[in-house]
Amino acid sequence: MRKFLTSTLAAALMAVAVPALASEGPKLEHQTWAWNGPFGQYDKAQLRRGFQVFREVCSNCHSMKLVAYRNLEYLGFSDDEVKAIAAEKQVQDGPNDQGDMYQRPARPSDRIVPPFPNDQAARASNNGALPPDLSLMNKARAGGPDYVYGILTNFKDNPPEGVTIPDGMYYNETFPGHAIAMPPPIADDLVTYADGTKATKEQIAKDTVAFLNWAAEPELDQRHSLGIKALIFVFVMTVLFYALKRKIWADVH
Amino acid sequence: MAETSTPSQGTPPEGESRRDFLLYAASAVGVAGTALAVWPLIHSMNPAADTLALSSTEVDLSAVAEGQAITVTWRGKPVFIRHRTAAEIEAARNVNLAELRDPETDEKRAQKPEWLILVGICTHLGCIPMGQKPGDPKGEYGGWFCPCHGSVYDTSGRIRKGPAPLNLAVPTYTFLTDTSVRIG
Amino acid sequence: MSGQQFDNKIVQWIDDRLPVFSILKHSAVDYPTPKNLSYWWNFGSLAGVVLVIMLATGIFLAMAYAANTGLAFGAVEHIMRDVNYGWLLRYLHMNGASFFFICVYIHIFRGLYYGSYKAPRELLWAIGLVIYLVMMGTAFMGYVLPWGQMSFWGATVITNLFSAIPVVGDYIVTLLWGGFSVDNPTLNRFFALHYLLPFVILGLVGLHMVALHTTKSNNPLGIDAKGPQDTIPFHPYYTVKDLVGIGVFLLVYLAVVFFAPNFFGEPDNYVPANPLVTPPHIVPEWYFLPFYAILRAIPDKLGGVVAMFGAIIILFFLPWIDSSKVRSAKFRPIFKQVFWIFLIDCLILGYCGSQPPEGDIVVVGRIATAVYFLFFPTLWVLGKVEKPRPLPHSISAPVLKGGAAGHAAQPMEKA
DSSP: OHHHHHHHHHHHHHHHHHHHHSOSSSOOOOOOOTTOSTTOOOOHHHHHHHHHHHHHTGGGTOOOTTOBGGGGGGGTOOHHHHHHHHHTSEEEEOOOTTSOOEEEEOOTTSBOOOSSSSHHHHHHHTTTOOOOOOTTTTTSSTTHHHHHHHHHHOEESSOOTTOOOOTTOEEESSSTTSEESSOOOOOTTSSOOTTOOOOOHHHHHHHHHHHHHHHHOTTHHHHHHHHHHHHHHHHHHHHHHHHHHHHHHTTOO | OHHHHSOOSSOOOHHHHHHHHHHHHHHHHHHHHHHHHHHHHHHTTSOOHHHHHTOOEEEEOTTOOTTOEEEEEETTEEEEEEEOOHHHHHHHHTOOGGGOSSOOOHHHHOSSTTEEEEEOOOTTTSOOOBOSSTTSOOTTTEEEEOTTTOOEEETTOOEEESSOOSOOOOOOEEEEETTEEEEO | OOOOOOSSHHHHHHHHHSTHHHHHIIIIISOEEETTOOGGGGHHHHHHHHHHHHHHHHHHHHTTOOOSTTTHHHHHHHHHHTSTTHHHHHHHHHHHHHHHHHHHHHHHHHHHHTTTTSTTOHHHHHHHHHHHHHHHHHHHHHHHTTOBHHHHHHHHHHHHGGGGSTTTHHHHHHHHHTSSSSOHHHHHHHHHHHHHHHHHHHHHHHHHHHHHHHHOOOOTTOOOOOSGGGEEEHHHHHHHHHHHHHHHHHHHHHHHHHHOTTTTSOGGGGSBOOTTOOOSSOOOOGGGHHHHHHHHHSSSHHHHHHHHHHHHHHHHTHHHHOOOSOOOGGGOHHHHHHHHHHHHHHHHHHHHHHSOSOTHHHHHHHHHHHHHHHHHHHHHHHHHHOOOOOOOSSSHHHHHTTTOOOSOOOOOOOO
16 A cells, blocks of 8 residues: 555656656757766866857847956966956946046956947847847756757748748747747857867857856856765765664664 | 763773764764865855955056155055155155164165055054145154054154054055056 | 753853753753654754754855845845855755755655644644744745846735735735835845744744653654653664754755756746746746645635635644544554545645646646645544554554554543
C-alpha cells in the first residue's frame, strides 16, 4: 500500500513538475554552452569575440547600462585597453567651475554608455520600438541563452503562408507572436574577428550570446568553482555527522 | 562528555576512542564550516568593486594660480591642493626638524615644491581645517587652522601647535603632466 | 528549573542570578524526547536553521539595498555585481525563502499525518499556523523589494485582493499602498515590514518551543511516552540527528544556490518594474500557488478571496474538526488514504495555480478546490466511523515485541 502511495505521489509530482518546466511558445533548440553544468566556466576568448560583436553591432541600438567598462578586464583586456575602449565614448559630467555641464571621454569606472540619451530618443530612431537593455537579457527571458540564440538565428525572409507581418516588422520563429521590430542583426562575415575565428552567422550568434550571458551573470565562474568546494565540504561534514550519529545511537533500543 | 574529562586508566575501549575521534572531527569541521560561512557576510561590508574603482581622481591644475588653493574630493574625503608661493616654500623648508612634533622634511611631503597635496582631515578627530579660502584663518604658521580644537599646521601641512598628533597626511599621487595630477 | 548544578563556577554564578544555562539545559539537553522519532521530525529544526540563514543574509543585504522605486532594481544589481559576495548573499536569501517553505510544508504535512495537532497540542499547532501566515506576508513583501516586473505586478494583484472586502475594501487598499497605485510609499513600507516581521517570527518560534516543551513531542506512533524507557535526552541523540539533517539539507540547498539559483524564480523579475505594461502571465511564487488556484476557482471576486483565506483559517480548527482520538495515521487505514488524497490534491492545486486559467485547468482547479474543503468534513465523519487498528501499549513495546501489538484498540489515554 505504502509503495503504491509513494509511487502515486511521485507520479503526481512529475505531473506537476514536468509541464511547469516546459515553456510555452516555439520549442527552443538546446545549444551546448561552455558554462553549462557545475564545472562549466566561460571561455574568455569567446567572450572577447562576443564583446567585439556587441561593440560593433548591438551597441548601435542597444544599451547595457549595468555593466561598467572596468568589468571588461575580466574578459582579459588590459587596463590600457579598457581605458581606450571607454575613451571612445563621451559622457556628460559637470557642472564645471563655470557652472556648465560638459562632455568628457568615458572612464573605466563609468557604465557602458548607451547609444541614446533616453528611451524616447531610442524609440524615435527605431521606428517607434524600444531596443531593450541587454544587461540582463539572458536572465530575463524564459530559455535564457537558448532563447536569445534562437532570436538571433531564426529570422525568415518570407513568413509562412497565411501569416502577415506588419510593415517595418520582421518574421522571427522564436519571438513570441513572431513579429519582431529588430531587423536580422547578424550575417556571415558581419565582423572580422581579431583572433582569426571564422565569422559564420552561427559563430557570431554563439559568441554574442556568450557575452550577453557574462553580462547577465558575471559571477558565474566564481559561483561554479566556489560551489564545488562548498558542496565537497558539506558532503564530508555530513558523512562525519552521520557516522557520529550511528555511533551515538548504537546503544538506543 | 563526562567520560572524556576524567583521566583514563589505560587504553579506553575501541568503540569509545572511535566515538571521541568522530566527535572531535565532526565538531572541528562544523566549527570551521560556520566560520567560513560567516566570512562572506563580513566581507560584504568591505568597499564594493564600484567603490574601489572610483578610488583615483584626476585633477586639472592649470586654473589654480600661485597662492591659491582648491579642495577636491577623493574617496569621499577632501583633498587640499595648494599652489604655494616662493615664500611659503621657503618657510616650509627653513624649519628646524627638531622643533617638530612629527618630524618630516618638506622635500618628502611635496613631489613638486610648488604643489602641496594633502588629505584635508585634521589628525586629531577628523574635522576639516580652515585655510583654503582667502579669508580663512591660516594659523600663526601660515598653513591651516583647525577650528574644532585649535590645531595649527604650517605651510607644509605639519602639525605645530594644538592637540593633533600627526602631520596632515599626503595621499599617493602622480603627476600625469605638469598641470594634471592623479590622486590615488 | 532552579537548583541546577554546574561544574564551571562562572556558569554557576550567572545561572544563580539569570537561569539561562538551566533553561538551555532543560530545553535543549535534558529535554526528554520520544526515542522513535523518524527523520520526518527533522524539518522543524531545519526551518529554524533556515530562519537564521534568512536573518543573517537579510541583515547584510539590507546594508546595500535602497528602498526607493528609482534605486531598488539598480541596488539589487549592485549587490549582484559589485558588493563582495553580494551575489552569494542574494541567492542564499532568494532561494532560502523557497527552502523555508519546503521545510515548513513538510513539517505541516508531517503534523497532519501523525495527528500532531490533536489534544493537548492545539495551541502548538495554532502558533505554527500563525508563523506560517507571518512567513507568507514576509515572503510576499520580500518579493516586491527587487522592484522587477513580477515584484510590481505581484504587489498590485495581491494588494487588490483586499479591495474585495465590502464597503471598506478600497479604503484599505489605498491605505496599504499609501497612494493610488503601488508606488514608492508602498515599496518603502514593505521594506520596513519585511525587516520587522522575521523578528516577529523569531518570537513566535520561541512561543512554539515553549508550547512544544510543555506538551512534549508527538511521535510516529502517536501515543504518549509512558516513562523514562520511552524517551531519550535531546542531547546528544537528537542534536546529532538534527545535524545530519542539516548536512543533507545544505547539500540540496547549496546545490540550487550555486548551480541553479534562478530555478524557483521568474525571468520577468529581471525586467525593471513598468507600471504601464503587465507581463502576459502573472504567477505568484510557487509556495502561494495552491491558494492562488483556490482564489481563481471561485468565479466571484469576494467569494474567491473568502475561499482563499478560508483555506488557511480552517486549518486552525483542525484539532476540533478531527473527531478521532487516535493520532497517527499508522493506525487509521482510511485516514491514511484520505491524507494522501489531500496531499496530492494540494499538489494539483499548485499545478493549476501555475497555469493560465483556461479550458480544463479551470475545471480541474474547481474540483481540486472542492476536494480541499471536503477534506475537513470527511475528517469529522471519519473519526466517527473508522475502526482504528490496535494501538501498541507503549513506545518501547513494538520494538521489544517485534512490532506485534497485542493490545486492543483503545481511546487515547489521558495526557
